[in-house]
Amino acid sequence: MLEQAKNQKLKERWAFGSLLLNLTLSILKFVFALITGSLALMAEAIHSFSDLIASIISLISVKLAAKKTKEFPYGLYKVENIAAILIAIFLFFAAYEIIREAFFSEAERSIKHTELAIGVMFFAMVATFVYSRLEIKAAKRLNSPALLADAHHIWADFLSSVIVIVGLIGTYFGYNLDKYAAVIVALFIFHSGWDIFMRGLKVLLDVSLDKEEIEEIKKIIYKHPAVVDIKHIRGRVAGSFKFLDIELLLHNYGLRETHRIVDELEREIRETIPNIDSVFIHYEPVRQEGLRIAFLTCKNKKIKDFSTAKNIVVVDVSKNLDIHEGQPIPVEPDEKEIGNIITKIGVDIVVSRHHPMNFDVRWNLARAGVMVWETEKDDYKEALKEIINSWKKFNK
Structure with missing residues (x-):
């Protein structure tokens, strides 16, 4: 401003x-x-x-x-x-x-x-x-x-x-x-x-932005690993200023993570393209082929359980075994709150020290089709290797 x-x-x-x-x-x-x-x-x-x-x-x-x-x-x-x-x-x-x-x-x-x-x-x-x-x-x-x-x-x-x-x-x-x-x-x-x-x-008459600027915006968007595709980009000029309307297909992350991604894209667009007045980004979640795994961790990413975790780390593994790790989602160490978040972010597996003690949480996870993977590993990356190896054997 x-x-x-x-x-x-x-x-x-x-x-x-x-x-x-x-x-x-x-x-x-x-x-x-x-x-x-x-x-x-x-x-x-x-x-x-x-x-x-x-x-x-x-x-x-x-x-x-x-x-x-x-x-x-x-x-x-x-x-x-x-x-x-x-x-x-x-x-x-x-x-x-x-x-x-x-x-x-x-x-x-x-x-x-x-x-x-x-x-x-x-x-x-x-x-x-x-x-x-x-x-x-x-x-x-x-x-x-x-x-x-x-x-x-x-x-x-x-x-x-x-x-x-x-x-x-x-x-x-x-x-x-x-x-x-x-x-x-x-x-x-x-x-x-x-x-x-x-x-x-x-x-x-609301002419579109220059082709060079549209291509530059596409480069900014496509370089982000969370973006699956661009449905459309519409831009117009009014006086010295530009208005953008963008519709994206994103991997199915949690609400906080998705907002962070969209804010990051908007910031990069504003820094690259001069005189942007407003950027409106509409996004649709897309379920990718592969696994989505949620790890319950403490702040230093050591594996915890439903009653002690401070973060949820979401990792997407594509069918080609490409790995994308999202930003940690901060949570309160409460079984019901963590259980509710896990059921809403579209994960296949949640990795924890042990199953939740609360029956309602276990039932809601089962209804959402979420498998609870108990592990003795401390490092979530070691637990990730364990799951990927098991998934490879299952696919064979």
């Missing part, structure tokens, strides 16, 4: 910085457009003003995206994607304005102080280039679509600044080169806008 709050503050700072940059450029270009009489500079002032509006939308969306209410319990994360679509529309408008200014403007560019106009546009070009590059890195690091869209918009402003500078230099030397550059840049701007628009639209 602390990391999420820190990222949220960083997003807001970058969005606010973008707003200040566009406000400064809008005022600067407008003032010098009036001084120099440059129509191109005035067009750029209008373009920067559209950037300012986009930055305001971005800042508001980043702030709203972190809010959770009773009406919106999953958060307003998608506000970021709505903002990204709106910014993409501004990019389309910017591309149109550049083409219109380059080819369809009938006004003649009569500039009084070309050097001043070039100086202002050079400052705008450097400022937008530096800020857009830094904001793109921050957007990728923070996984924010709104910041990424805003950075692309500022990059479009940089490109249009280059066009205006080329046009101003051409005017200064008596050449007109900005028309041809305008077409190329406008196409790049349109492409960026289309990419942002489609990514935002896909998220609003």
Whole structure:
């Protein structure tokens, strides 16, 4: 949660910085457009003003995206994607304005102080280039679509600044080169806008996570020995955050052990995949072929009985004699409590010093089909070898 709050503050700072940059450029270009009489500079002032509006939308969306209410319990994360679509529309408008200014403007560019106009546009070009590059890195690091869209918009402003500078230099030397550059840049701007628009639209329609992320999640899950199979993985993106719905088939462990396994899987997924908001894991128990053996032990795993055991150690032995040992299940040294747990965790054999003294416990174990294996061994691993050897002989 602390990391999420820190990222949220960083997003807001970058969005606010973008707003200040566009406000400064809008005022600067407008003032010098009036001084120099440059129509191109005035067009750029209008373009920067559209950037300012986009930055305001971005800042508001980043702030709203972190809010959770009773009406919106999953958060307003998608506000970021709505903002990204709106910014993409501004990019389309910017591309149109550049083409219109380059080819369809009938006004003649009569500039009084070309050097001043070039100086202002050079400052705008450097400022937008530096800020857009830094904001793109921050957007990728923070996984924010709104910041990424805003950075692309500022990059479009940089490109249009280059066009205006080329046009101003051409005017200064008596050449007109900005028309041809305008077409190329406008196409790049349109492409960026289309990419942002489609990514935002896909998220609003609950597009799945990237295939690479899904495969990474599968690797995390399948490497756990308790997992038999994955029934499905569904993931969606909302703003910067991801939601996962996973259904697994697990070996039939006890309730505590299964919860521990699921918690462990969730922790590993969160550590590997960035910006996970929630992971919902539904699991179904699957009875594997082989033996499930419960050992009644003390805390140092020495064999005890139903009235003295402090732990239950569950061991699964596959038909290929692969052995999987679960985490010890802590219990109170009470025959009835231990008997109840043993009947609920689906074991074939319970290994103890001797049978339980309580008749009800013995009867319930028999009804559950659980064999009580008495042993004189102290070490549960020695008792395990004894059972496996007997099982091999039985199978032969």
